[in-house]
Amino acid sequence: MPYTISRRPLRPLRATAALAAVAATLAVSTVVLAPPAAADDGFSDQCTFPNKKYPGRPWALQRVLLDELWSQSKGKGVRVAVIDTGVDVKNPQLTHAVDVKSGRNLLPKNLKDSNGDKIARGSENGTTDTVGHGTKVAGIIAARPVSGTGFVGLAPEATIIPIEQNDADGHGTVDTLTAAVNYAIQADADVINISQDTSNAVKPDPSLESAIDTALSKKIVVVASAGNGGQGGNVKKTYPASFPGVLAVAASDRNNERASFSQSGDFVGVAAPGVDMISTVPKGGHCSDNGTSFSAPYVSGVAALIKAKHPDWTAREVVAQIEQTAERTIAGHDRLVGWGVVDPVRALTEDDHPIESPNPQDGLTKAQAPSPAKLQLGETPDEHDARLATYVALGAAVLVAGLGGTAVATRDARKRARRVAGLD
Structure with missing residues (x-):
């Protein structure tokens, strides 16, 4: 059934070949996805549910001094709403990370496929994930440590609120996303992660922006993926990432540079690892994937850590802290990676007082002029x-x-x- 602009379907930003094939079947628009990248340390990018455990520490976590980070905060008491394709709690790293009582399935009821056959909606508490997208997102934020793997969430004591709002067939709409944001507010979320955007980057109905404004007014940090349509230097706004107050996250690679697929634009707030991202999958184990979908939860994890340490900070202050402490090589904002690549440790340690906006000069490493040698005439003492x-x-x-x-x-x-x- 065709949708009007105000009912335009949303897409999870995923990059595996199987999911790309599903996305290509959407009648409304073609989705440009991130190109495949080499799997992390030889870990197979063929993903099944369940899958084997990733044995080592993924590169995106190796770049962080986790002991120093967690000496400041582990995210305890912070609730992060994952508005996505659901979160599977059968993965042992998520079983105790998800508040199943607060979860919600907001997909339309009585869904049917092109043949008129009924499509299963899944559990009403949002813990069914046939795609695996939402389970990966949740793992990057708050997966608990377990033996046999070095993968763990950045905020391993935060709590996930699973909100199933989309599926592999793209039944999520602006209406369901708006309802999901409103539900996250009611469920007492401290952070909202949205790893999807509207088709063709069309600005949606004002109801979605209004819901996000309400969340921001209640000190809820809203983090959204910037999008995967940045090939060839393409610059455009995506939604909801472009709404004022939302922290839009681009993807960076192992060299702290913009990933080739990552969407560029003035709306980008920061970048975070988004290539060869290891995370949890339904029923257990891990898979590797690419996309700004997995950069956003990396930043949501950092936001959860800050909220746990500074519960009175506003959403703007948390966002400004993340932007201010990001690693950058130029003064000011850059349309490729925003204020730079997020630095979790600096965000949690250089936090003497809250700020409303980042200072372009702060955070730059400046070369110091050598001290001139003292001229001494005759003998020194x-x-x-x-x-x-x-x-x-x-x-x-x-x-x-x-x-x-x-x-x-x-x-x-x-x-x-x-x-x-x-x-x-």
């Missing part, structure tokens, strides 16, 4: 003392040698005198 000490030592040596020579001469003279006198 140390050199004078060293010279006197040398003189004293030499004088003592000469004196000892002189006394020794005099004693020998006196002894020899006495011996000669005795021989002359016939005493010897």
Whole structure:
């Protein structure tokens, strides 16, 4: 059934070949997805549910001093709404991370496919995820540590509110997304993660922006993926990431540079790792994926840590803190990576007081001019003392040698005198 602009379907930003094939079947628009990238450390990018565990520490976590980060906060008490394709709690790393009582399935009821057959909606508490997208997003935020893997969420004591609002067939609309944001507010969310956008980057009905404004007014941090349509330097706004107050997240690669697929634009707030992202999948185990969909929850995890440490900070203050402490090489904002690539440790340690907006000059590493050498005429005090000490030592040596020579001469003279006198 065709949709009007105000009912335009939303798309999860995913990058695997199987999901790309599903997205390509959407009647309303073609989705440009992130190109495939090499799997992290040889980990297979063929994803099944369940899948094997990732044995090591993923690169996106290796770049963070986790012990130092978690000495500041682990996100305890913070509630993060994941508005997505659902969150599967059968994965052991998410079983105790998800508040199943607060979850909600907001997909339309009585869904039917193109043949008129009924489509299963899944559980009413949002814990069904046939796509795997929402489960990956939730894992990056708050997966609990378990043996056998180095993967863990950035905020491992935060709580996930699962809100199923979209599926593999793109049944999510602006209406369902608006309802999801409103529901997250009612469920006492502190952070809302939205890893999807409207088709063709069309600005949606004002109801969605109004819902987000309400969330912001209640100190809820709203984080959204910037989009995967940035190939060839393409610059355009995406929604809801472009709404004022929303922290739009681009994707960075292992070199802290914009990933080739990441959407660029003045609305981008920061960038975060979005290539070869390891995370949890339904029924257990891990998979690797690419996209700004997985950069956004990386930042949502940092936001959760800040909210736990500074519960009174406003949404704007949390966003400004993340932007201010991001790693950047130029002063000010850049349309490719915003204020820079997020630095979780700096965001949690350089937080003496809240700020409303980032300072373009702060955070830059500036070269320091060398200190000029002090011009010294004549001896320095140390050199004078060293010279006197040398003189004293030499004088003592000469004196000892002189006394020794005099004693020998006196002894020899006495011996000669005795021989002359016939005493010897």
